[in-house]
Amino acid sequence: MSSDEMNVKPLEYQTEDGQMSIVGFWIFLAAEVVLFATLFATYAVLFGRYSDAPVPGNLFEAKSTLVMTLILLTSSFTCGVAVFEMRRGSVKSLLIWLIITLALGLSFLGFEISEFMHYAGEGATLQSSAYWSAFFILAGTHGVHVTFGIGWLMMLLIQLARRGITSVTSRKIFIIGLYWHFLDVVWIFIFTGVYLIGMVV
Amino acid sequence: MGLDEFFVTGEPLIYAGMVAIVLVSGAIIFLLTYFKKWKWLWREWLTSVDHKKIGIMYILSALAMLFRAGTDALMMRTQLAFPDMNFLDAQHYNEIFTTHGTIMIFFMAMPFLIGLMNIVVPLQIGARDFAFPYVNALSFWSFFFGAMLFNVSFVIGGSPDAGWTSYTPLAGAAMSPGPGQNFYLLGLQLSGIGTLATGINLMVTILKMRAPGMTLFKMPIFTWSTLITSFIITFAFPILTVALALMTVDRIFGSQFFTLTGEGLPMMWANLFWMWGHPEVYIVILPAFGIFSEVIATFAKKRLFGYNVMVWSLILIAGLSFLVWVHHFFTMGAGAFVNSVFSVSTMAIAVPTGVKIFNWLATLYKSKIKTTTAMMWALAFIPSFTIGGITGVMLGMAAADYQFHNSYFLIAHFHYVLVAGTVFGCFAGLVYWYPKMFGHTLNERIGKWSFWLFVIGFHVCFLPQYFLGLDGMPRRVFHVVPEWFNLNVISTIGAFGMGLGFAVFVYNIYYSYRHSEREKTGDPWDARTLEWATTTPVPEYNFAVIPHVKSHDAYWDMKQKGETIYDESKLEPIHMPNSTGRPFIMMAILAFTGFALVFEWIWLAVAGLIGALVIMGIRSFDYDEGYHISVEDIKRTERSARGQSHELR
Ligand code: HEM
Ligand SMILES: [Cu+2]
Numbered sequence: 001m002s003s004d005e006m007n008v009k010p011l012e013y014q015t016e017d018g019q020m021s022i023v024g025f026w027i028f029l030a031a032e033v034v035l036f037a038t039l040f041a042t043y044a045v046l047f048g049r050y051s052d053a054p055v056p057g058n059l060f061e062a063k064s065t066l067v068m069t070l071i072l073l074t075s076s077f078t079c080g081v082a083v084f085e086m087r088r089g090s091v092k093s094l095l096i097w098l099i100i101t102l103a104l105g106l107s108f109l110g111f112e113i114s115e116f117m118h119y120a121g122e123g124a125t126l127q128s129s130a131y132w133s134a135f136f137i138l139a140g141t142h143g144v145h146v147t148f149g150i151g152w153l154m155m156l157l158i159q160l161a162r163r164g165i166t167s168v169t170s171r172k173i174f175i176i177g178l179y180w181h182f183l184d185v186v187w188i189f190i191f192t193g194v195y196l197i198g199m200v201v
Numbered sequence: 202m203g204l205d206e207f208f209v210t211g212e213p214l215i216y217a218g219m220v221a222i223v224l225v226s227g228a229i230i231f232l233l234t235y236f237k238k239w240k241w242l243w244r245e246w247l248t249s250v251d252h253k254k255i256g257i258m259y260i261l262s263a264l265a266m267l268f269r270a271g272t273d274a275l276m277m278r279t280q281l282a283f284p285d286m287n288f289l290d291a292q293h294y295n296e297i298f299t300t301h302g303t304i305m306i307f308f309m310a311m312p313f314l315i316g317l318m319n320i321v322v323p324l325q326i327g328a329r330d331f332a333f334p335y336v337n338a339l340s341f342w343s344f345f346f347g348a349m350l351f352n353v354s355f356v357i358g359g360s361p362d363a364g365w366t367s368y369t370p371l372a373g374a375a376m377s378p379g380p381g382q383n384f385y386l387l388g389l390q391l392s393g394i395g396t397l398a399t400g401i402n403l404m405v406t407i408l409k410m411r412a413p414g415m416t417l418f419k420m421p422i423f424t425w426s427t428l429i430t431s432f433i434i435t436f437a438f439p440i441l442t443v444a445l446a447l448m449t450v451d452r453i454f455g456s457q458f459f460t461l462t463g464e465g466l467p468m469m470w471a472n473l474f475w476m477w478g479h480p481e482v483y484i485v486i487l488p489a490f491g492i493f494s495e496v497i498a499t500f501a502k503k504r505l506f507g508y509n510v511m512v513w514s515l516i517l518i519a520g521l522s523f524l525v526w527v528h529h530f531f532t533m534g535a536g537a538f539v540n541s542v543f544s545v546s547t548m549a550i551a552v553p554t555g556v557k558i559f560n561w562l563a564t565l566y567k568s569k570i571k572t573t574t575a576m577m578w579a580l581a582f583i584p585s586f587t588i589g590g591i592t593g594v595m596l597g598m599a600a601a602d603y604q605f606h607n608s609y610f611l612i613a614h615f616h617y618v619l620v621a622g623t624v625f626g627c628f629a630g631l632v633y634w635y636p637k638m639f640g641h642t643l644n645e646r647i648g649k650w651s652f653w654l655f656v657i658g659f660h661v662c663f664l665p666q667y668f669l670g671l672d673g674m675p676r677r678v679f680h681v682v683p684e685w686f687n688l689n690v691i692s693t694i695g696a697f698g699m700g701l702g703f704a705v706f707v708y709n710i711y712y713s714y715r716h717s718e719r720e721k722t723g724d725p726w727d728a729r730t731l732e733w734a735t736t737t738p739v740p741e742y743n744f745a746v747i748p749h750v751k752s753h754d755a756y757w758d759m760k761q762k763g764e765t766i767y768d769e770s771k772l773e774p775i776h777m778p779n780s781t782g783r784p785f786i787m788m789a790i791l792a793f794t795g796f797a798l799v800f801e802w803i804w805l806a807v808a809g810l811i812g813a814l815v816i817m818g819i820r821s822f823d824y825d826e827g828y829h830i831s832v833e834d835i836k837r838t839e840r841s842a843r844g845q846s847h848e849l850r
Contacts, residue, residue: 024405049464129464159821
């Protein structure tokens with residue numbers, strides 16, 4: 001590969017392996033879109049089927065979900081900054097921004113768990129009714145994805161610290177970035193489609 | 202839980218099955234030990250990431266599953282042969298039609314086709330392997346262990362018995378307690394992961410790894426059908442993943458998605474299942490279309506007629522396949538308007554399908570047909586599949602479907618498309634590509650015997666079922682009344698004819714292994730596409746030099762111009778991935794996890810899940826770069842393969 005070509009393409013795109021992994025991951029995300037679309041459709045179909053369980057309007061709170069949304073949006077931003085720093089070739093600031101992202105992800109998760117415990121305490125559990133089953137599985141699947149992302153990111157942090165920015169590590173960071181932004185987009189739909197609508201109905 | 206609850210007891214047929222399993226596994230273990238082949242098995246096969254070997258393992262497993270599910274079928278046909286037969290009781294009959302359908306679709310049809318794709322697609326596009334060889338191995342082992350998890354149900358815990366469609370509320374915890382249905386859910390979930398991964402893998406392989414010069418519209422048609430199938434897989438399989446997961450959570454953790462309590466909606470299962478299920482039937486037919494197109498073009502010695510139209514009709518069928526799912530439950534009360542919409546979209550699929558039929562006929566028109574076994578499967582496919590398609594359109598008319606639905610008419614329809622389409626296609630493909638895989642052709646004479654037995658048996662078996670359906674015989678009944686006797690006994694005779702045909706097919710594999718002449722040219726059929734340009738047996742790196750492609754029938758053109766793809770001066774070291782045992786181990790652990798969940802041993806399942814995650818973690822830290830094959834080694838391999846072939850030509 002000629003040297004000026006090296007200058008135009010980001011490091012993660014420079015090897016054929018890197019390019020293929022990134023394309024593959026985009027296609028994987030398409031499959032994830034279908035997965036979440038199916039869960040959203042299920043939620044929509046089961047909307048209003050509360051049986052004897054509490055109504056979401058009485059449980060959902062604007063404040064805590066808004067905080068969660070802000071945390072996750074910010075983490076998407078910091079993740080973007082991290083990739084930007086990676087392109088500049090600075091391992092140190094890359095690590096710092098990723099750790100911030102990680103911390104934000106963890107606090108989002110903390111909020112989500114306490115929310116779920118709160119609902120359960122009020123009598124809305126996975127088992128209470130079709131509506132609540134759909135709610136917990138939809139939001140929970142997103143939460144599990146975030147958890148998985150956190151574990152994954154921790155492993156990448158170790159690899160970055162050991163190896164620095166190479167064509168392989170940069171590819172991995174770029175891909176987890178895609179994953180993280182994707183989860184953010186899904187959350188926006190959960191926030192509006194599930195929480196906001198659930199509060200007013 | 203006592204052992205008598207763990208193992209299935211009290212059924213003589215199942216005891217016989219247990220004895221057979223113990224004897225066969227004992228024999229395999231004995232042979233492997235006696236011939237000291239354990240290491241060879243592990244090194245050469247279980248840890249391989251080579252697409253050709255993985256493909257062969259797929260096909261072998263699929264043939265074993267065809268045997269298992271075929272045995273189920275013959276048992277059902279025996280029970281239905283005469284009124285008041287008592288060969289199987291109601292419960293056992295329910296279990297067997299469930300496992301028959303599930304295994305045929307998930308563990309026979311799909312792996313068979315994916316196995317052929319594995320072997321052929323990289324060779325057809327001039328690539329050295331899949332985009333992600335490691336993931337490919339993961340896919341195979343997820344299918345394999347998923348199939349094992351499902352199959353073990355008939356001796357441990359009991360088979361599922363709610364049909365391959367597993368409709369709720371019947372399949373829910375309230376009406377189907379116990380492990381049976383859990384085996385269905387977790388076995389399919391495990392193998393489904395692998396299928397999705399294969400879809401993504403093949404898509405990237407085809408999009409990014411084609412030989413220079415091979416534009417999309419110069420790809421061989423089988424590669425096209427694989428690409429389109431991969432699209433369908435990627436967009437349909439997540440729906441199945443979700444549906445299975447929701448039912449699993451319903452059954453094991455008490456949620457209320459498909460239950461009658463808690464305002465659950467059993468009908469939602471039918472919708473989710475068929476939103477995946479109808480695309481699925483195209484996942485198993487489009488690759489078969491691709492195979493027939495290759496076989497017909499090769500043995501008619503002509504360029505495929507209307508190549509572009511063939512491609513566009515594949516794309517159209519794939520798109521439409523997502524828009525017709527309601528036709529599987531017209532009778533369940535969706536209302537006239539909804540039924541009409543789906544009726545029209547269903548019938549629309551027949552248009553691009555019909556276009557393909559006419560294109561095959563036009564390819565054959567005025568050509569010099571060579572009736573090899575592979576070609577005969579393709580020729581038998583065209584009229585037989587057309588019958589299946591036309592009766593499909595009859596079923597697609599919503600009003601008429603109230604009469605046909607869940608009768609033997611439906612059974613006959615889908616066997617006419619699935620057997621005459623998918624199974625004939627798998628056989629045609631296996632016979633056609635067999636020399637590439639094993640270095641010798643299958644015996645033609647025995648092949649034709651198996652062909653005639655199977656095809657005649659097929660029509661004798663399933664044609665009467667249309668009329669049984671019109672006479673009102675419902676599907677999934679285990680007793681026939683005397684009025685249905687004649688046609689049923691004919692059908693059973695046909696079924697045994699197919700069984701015999703399959704047995705002859707398998708015998709042919711053994712016979713040809715012993716007696717068939719070794720194949721040395723690499724191109725026994727005088728074929729058209731790049732897979733035939735390599736030497737036989739195909740070296741692990743496939744192509745010593747990546748070919749340049751100028752037209753759609755790339756190899757045919759090269760042969761006309763007297764060119765070969767090999768040029769010693771252009772050799773470079775070739776990069777290869779290392780073998781690894783991790784895919785095998787990881788999927789074995791996940792199968793264990795699934796097994797624990799089947800019996801609702803939650804903590805064991807959690808432990809298994811952690812084990813699988815640990816393996817994923819190890820993979821993440823693994824920076825294994827593979828190895829290089831030196832130019833010297835390539836030269837040696839190629840010279841010995843080509844030296845011989847030149848002498849003999
Ligand atoms: C011309 C194209 C086709 C049309 C119009 C068509 C139409 C239909 C309709 C309307 C049904 C539902 C009937 C009922 O349940 O009452 C049906 C069932 C079915 N079709 Fe087709 N079909 C076509 C091609 C295929 C192909 C190519 C395959 C597979 C290779 C296939 C496999 C099946 C299966 C497996 C079922 C029934 C599954 C079950 O209920 O267990 N069909 N078809
Ligand atoms: Cu359908």
